[in-house]
Amino acid sequence: MKKSLIFLLILKILSACSASKEKMQMERTSNEDGIKFTYKPEDSLFSGFQLKVIPIDYRLEVTEEKIQVIADYITNAFPENEITFELKNRIEFVDSGVNLETISCSHCGSIIESELWQEEMTKAHKADFEDMDFITPCCKKEESLNNLKYNTEAGFSKYQVTIINPDYNKVNYAEFVTLLEKQTGIKMKLIWAKY
Incomplete structure (x- = not known):
């Protein structure tokens, strides 16, 4: 029951985002862990370099309204990049891949x-x-x-956005996260990952 409600919520939000985007494909996958939607423009490139966005408060339950704001903002900021939106049934560790070398x-x-x-x-x-x-x-x-x-940002969350192969020089990331926080009222963390 809970899984189907989560699915309907995310489908509604991402459908609203996709209505305004041309040449966009939305892929849905689900399993016992949760649901993932992937925004995939035709010319997007895949690489092992990723930017992940999570709430700082790992216990935070992200509302429908906030998820829609996040999805709209991030797909507009990165219209040419593959982006995944994941909502898990439980808290998970969000890592930085090979960038994680030491823990203190x-x-x-x-x-x-x-x-x-x-x-x-x-x-x-x-x-x-x-x-x-x-x-x-x-x-x-x-x-x-x-x-x-x-040594590089990492964290825990049920909700995660992953931007594949972001161009580091195209976006002011300090401004990006500040504006996202202002629009959502949620403190966010950026995790740069490489796999």
Whole structure:
């Protein structure tokens, strides 16, 4: 029931966006994890370079109205790029791919070993990332996986927009995120990823 409501919501929003765009194809895929729509202009190029947009508050439930504003704004800002809009049934880690090299404690700055991080991520994943707290080995303080210092931005969210192969020089990204936040009232995070 919930999955079909989410599907109808996103379909309605993205249909409204697509009505004003020529030569656009919208692809829908769904599975037990959630629903994904892909905006794919005819001349778009695929690459392993991506810009991901997520809310900073990983617990935020994005409303229908906000999703429509986000979809309109981003497809207008990147009309020539392939863009995916994903709404998951549960919180997921949104990574930066090969750009992620080090993870540090937010309390003392010590490097968190990847084996420990992966172990804590596995535990948190089993609980759908509802509890991300653990005790750091470095300073023995309570820490959240969400608050760790990733050398490149990363985060957690149910909602994610991915822009494929954005031209870094065509858009002022500080202005892009500021305007998006003003229009939605949602604090956003940009994650530059490479795969």
